[in-house]
Amino acid sequence: MTERTIRRRTVIAAGAAGAATAWLAGKAPAYAQGRTTKITYWCWSEHARGANAVYPKFREANPDVEVEIINLNPQEIQDKILVAMATGVGAPDVGLIIESRFPSYPSTGGLADVTEHVAPREGDFSPRLRSRLKYRDRYFGLPYIQNAAVMFYRADYFAEKGYGGPIDTWPEWIEAGKRIRDKGRNIFMNQVSPGAVGFGPLVGYLESAGVQIFDEAGKTVKSNRKGAETLRFYFDLVRTHDISLLVTHNSPEHFVAIKEGRLAALHSGNWGLDRLETEAKADQGKWKVQAWPRWSKDAPAVTGTWGGSVLVIPRANRNQAAALKWANFLSSNVDGQVGLWQNGYGFPTSLKAQQDPRLRQPQSFLGQSMYEASLANREVNYLNLVPDWPRVQIEIGRQMDAMFQGQKTPEQAWSDFEAAMVRQYG
Amino acid sequence: MTVAAGPVAAVRRRSRGPLGLRLRRAAVPYLFILPFFALFGVFWAGPIVASFLYSFTQWRGISDPVPVGLKNYVDLLSDERFFTALGNTLWMAAGYVVVANLAALALALLLDAGWMKLRQFFRTAFFLPMTISMVVSAVIFQLIYAGDIGLIAKLLALVGVEGPAWLRDPTTAPYAIVLMRVWRTMGYYAIIYLAGLQAVSTDLKEAARLDGASEWQVIRHVTLPGIRPVALFCVVLATISGLEMFDEPMILTQGGPGDATLTAVMYVYQQGFQFLQLGYAAAASYVLTLIIVLISIAQRLVLGEKDR
Numbered sequence: 112m113t114e115r116t117i118r119r120r121t122v123i124a125a126g127a128a129g130a131a132t133a134w135l136a137g138k139a140p141a142y143a144q145g146r147t148t149k150i151t152y153w154c155w156s157e158h159a160r161g162a163n164a165v166y167p168k169f170r171e172a173n174p175d176v177e178v179e180i181i182n183l184n185p186q187e188i189q190d191k192i193l194v195a196m197a198t199g200v201g202a203p204d205v206g207l208i209i210e211s212r213f214p215s216y217p218s219t220g221g222l223a224d225v226t227e228h229v230a231p232r233e234g235d236f237s238p239r240l241r242s243r244l245k246y247r248d249r250y251f252g253l254p255y256i257q258n259a260a261v262m263f264y265r266a267d268y269f270a271e272k273g274y275g276g277p278i279d280t281w282p283e284w285i286e287a288g289k290r291i292r293d294k295g296r297n298i299f300m301n302q303v304s305p306g307a308v309g310f311g312p313l314v315g316y317l318e319s320a321g322v323q324i325f326d327e328a329g330k331t332v333k334s335n336r337k338g339a340e341t342l343r344f345y346f347d348l349v350r351t352h353d354i355s356l357l358v359t360h361n362s363p364e365h366f367v368a369i370k371e372g373r374l375a376a377l378h379s380g381n382w383g384l385d386r387l388e389t390e391a392k393a394d395q396g397k398w399k400v401q402a403w404p405r406w407s408k409d410a411p412a413v414t415g416t417w418g419g420s421v422l423v424i425p426r427a428n429r430n431q432a433a434a435l436k437w438a439n440f441l442s443s444n445v446d447g448q449v450g451l452w453q454n455g456y457g458f459p460t461s462l463k464a465q466q467d468p469r470l471r472q473p474q475s476f477l478g479q480s481m482y483e484a485s486l487a488n489r490e491v492n493y494l495n496l497v498p499d500w501p502r503v504q505i506e507i508g509r510q511m512d513a514m515f516q517g518q519k520t521p522e523q524a525w526s527d528f529e530a531a532m533v534r535q536y537g
Numbered sequence: 538m539t540v541a542a543g544p545v546a547a548v549r550r551r552s553r554g555p556l557g558l559r560l561r562r563a564a565v566p567y568l569f570i571l572p573f574f575a576l577f578g579v580f581w582a583g584p585i586v587a588s589f590l591y592s593f594t595q596w597r598g599i600s601d602p603v604p605v606g607l608k609n610y611v612d613l614l615s616d617e618r619f620f621t622a623l624g625n626t627l628w629m630a631a632g633y634v635v636v637a638n639l640a641a642l643a644l645a646l647l648l649d650a651g652w653m654k655l656r657q658f659f660r661t662a663f664f665l666p667m668t669i670s671m672v673v674s675a676v677i678f679q680l681i682y683a684g685d686i687g688l689i690a691k692l693l694a695l696v697g698v699e700g701p702a703w704l705r706d707p708t709t710a711p712y713a714i715v716l717m718r719v720w721r722t723m724g725y726y727a728i729i730y731l732a733g734l735q736a737v738s739t740d741l742k743e744a745a746r747l748d749g750a751s752e753w754q755v756i757r758h759v760t761l762p763g764i765r766p767v768a769l770f771c772v773v774l775a776t777i778s779g780l781e782m783f784d785e786p787m788i789l790t791q792g793g794p795g796d797a798t799l800t801a802v803m804y805v806y807q808q809g810f811q812f813l814q815l816g817y818a819a820a821a822s823y824v825l826t827l828i829i830v831l832i833s834i835a836q837r838l839v840l841g842e843k844d845r
Contacts, residue, residue: 190810197598215813219599297685305705306793359705363676364683371686501811505792512794516707 148433149177150204153192155185157385157455158207158420162441165450169440176433178205185209195425196221202425204434207255210243210419211500217246218498223424226250228435232443236460239493242327244421252421253442256457258380259403260315260415261485263387266399268298268375277401277484281344284404288354291375299356301376302368303349305515307501307508308360311417312378316341318415318492319403324503324532325495331532339525346514346521357515366390380417381481384456388476395476402485413490420457458486497536506531592819602816609820619821621796622804623828629711629800630779637719637775638768641726646756648727649734660731663724675788678717679704682789704790707797714785714798721785722778726771733767734760769840773833780829801825 154162159182166178181203183191189212195202196219208216216222229250233241236254244252269275272290288300304312317324322338325331332338348355356374358365368374369390377383377398387398403414422438424431440447448464451457453472459465470482477484497503510524519527592609594602613619644663648656666674681688684702693700703713737760745755761768783802786792792799792807805825809818 193598193810193813219597219813221599307791357705358684362683363679364686367680367683367686499812501807505807505811508791508793509795512707512797516794 147175147177148430149179150430150433150437151179151181152205152207152437153181153183153188153203154207155183155188157382158451158457160385161451161455161457164454165441165447168446168450169437169444173433173436173440176436178437192216192423192425193219193221196427199427202427204424204428204430205438206423206425207420208252208423210421211496211504213243213252213421213423214246214496214498214500216423217249217251221426222251223426223428223431223434224249224251225253225424225435225438228439229253229442235443235462237462237491239491240460243493243496252423253438254460255420255422255442256448256451257460257491258382258416258418259458259486259489259491260319260378260417261381261383261400261403261481262301262376262378263383263398263400264376265372265374265394265397267397276399278404280408280410281404281406285348285352285354288348288352288375292354297373299368299374300354301348301356301378302358302360302365302374303345303355303378304360304365305357305508305511306359307504309511310504310507312360313342313345313507313511314494315378315403315415315417316345318494319413320406321413321492323495325497325536327495329495329497330537331529333529333533335525335529338529339522342511342514342525343521345511349515378417380419381456381458381486382418384474384476384481396478398477399479400477400481400485402489411490412488413492414486415492452482456481458482502535503532588819589823591816592823594816595814596816597813598815605816609817610824612817613820613824618796618799619801619804622799622801623825625711625797625799626780626782626801626825627828629715629782629798630776632712632715633718633779633782634772634775636715637722637726637779638771640719640723641771642730642768644723644727645730645734646760648731660724660728663727665724666721667725669721671784672788674717674721675785678713679789682713705794707794710790710794710798714782714789717785717789718779718782722775726775729771730764730767733764737763765840769837772840773836776832776836777829780825780832 152162159180162178162180166180169176169178188206189209192202192206192208193216196216202221226249229244237257240254240257244250244254264277266276268291269287272287274287274291278284278287284300291300292298302312303309317338320337320341322335322341323332324335324338349357356368358368369377369387372391372394377387379386381400384400387394391398402412405412422442424434424438428434441451442448443461445461445464445467448459448461449467449469452459452464452470456474459467459470464470471480473480507528510519510528513519513527514521514524591602593604593606595605595608596602647653648660653659680686682703684690684705685694685699687700687703689703690700701709703709741759741763742755745759750758781802782800783806786798786800787803787806790798792803801821802825805818805822808814808821
């Protein structure tokens, strides 16, 4: 009996000691254990390509950190990160969040405060981005890349109608569009997207026109004549001038239109080049890029955005040091930022990286430098964001659908949208 | 008496054994079913109870929920979009239940017909859409429904008709979604109907034929009444599935154009995961659950009435 008790005790003690050792070993920082720390990074398509391309450079400088780059659907990432933050399990070490969705996250308390890493380099990114990344004067995200709105165009279609190069203003664009639009060959000047998805492209028009939907305090701008006028312009491209194809962006229909050469121009963020390289491989050399048209000859050379993303580190994260190394590399390292441009066309937020000569190198698909042709000397305007941005997207999407269905005028659609925003945000 | 009671009591004592052993024996069956109930409690009952409690709170997922009493339910009553979503769901589900069941029954009757060749092949072929990934199906249907490049548009163009962009027109988009769902699930219901048809007594059918009944009369008066329980099962199943419609509208139209294809489950998803109003989303989901339960009970009462 005594012998049996001793044996049991020994076993229990040995088990407990083993478990404690394993627990302590797990708690110790990776470098103290003489092994690398493996972290996960959630991102999507062109960002995954960019991350994979710059990863070897990162590893050279950080042999103690291994990064597993996970390519997911962008919408899925936003929802999964939220759920992971809520449940405290399953979050990535570093995640990429669509910039417009970012304001919903800091207030949840689920993101790590990265002020001490971002504030010292405030001078290296646009002042407009600073306010976007802050919550109660603290940083909860790291600037990543921005997506300026640009116009890709088919130089061969333009040349057929006597247009040798970029078109400077919107009135000129409409005139050219009327000549280039070919009903027989089913060719449109460019595309316009309806629904909530259509808000992405509309943002470029609104921002370049200097429209704000919300003021800096997050309140709705009321009686927003400029907003209604811009929506009218968007509508007229399709219904009045009949130069733009109404097609849901990124739908199979849209890709077929690109592939079959039914679009003489493609409105996109600069990342659109990544899509063209995939969807219109056969038309390499025919596609060029130009800056976003100005509103008139004397209007400032500004553009808007289409997308943009922020790097975040969930608070419930045991690998914060390693996560910060990777996020900082992508956010502020010139090689990292330029690498993202070269492998996915994300325009650097780092001002130092924007000065790098590699940005001016031509892209083989276009046969020209996208930076010089479409981004240099263009100021980027931003909309003020509010939390729960999908609510804004869905509401304007509903109004745009009603507008394109002929149920409302653009002015009525804007007014109804504004009223819904006032109800929600004041 | 005393003499007789002695051995009986001894036998009883022996069969029971010591208390600890008896308890252990009594516990064994419960230990076997414990894993199921533990999992059921954690993954089914727990979330059901928790979400019901959350429906009385304002909760953004991470910060602590704030009790708000019945506010979420009261707000739902004045939420125009919720009623739009509910209305869309009800009529799309109704359309789906009718079309899917009729199509499945027709298919099952065909597969059950004596003259039918290659029965196994057709059974598999019609079931296949159920096994195809929803995303792949959605891409295929986007190309079928697309404006002027879509398959339907091209077929219509052959006869000089300009078809609409099915998914971009609020009138046609809900039908397009219902049809896609019917295509996906028809084979599944057909298999269930076929099993029911094969269980109908061939003697009864023979007897009806000998009495001079036509093939249609045999189906109408013998086969269909014989598969009533199977039909009830399929109708209830299709109703629940129809009321929970999410994948197709989410992938094909994101609820648009406007809110023409916004379903109740999509609405719950939007409120919960896009607007982070988890308490409100929980309240909406409970209203939807209540509606599903009421409809299922009504169907049972109406369709199951004659079985009693």
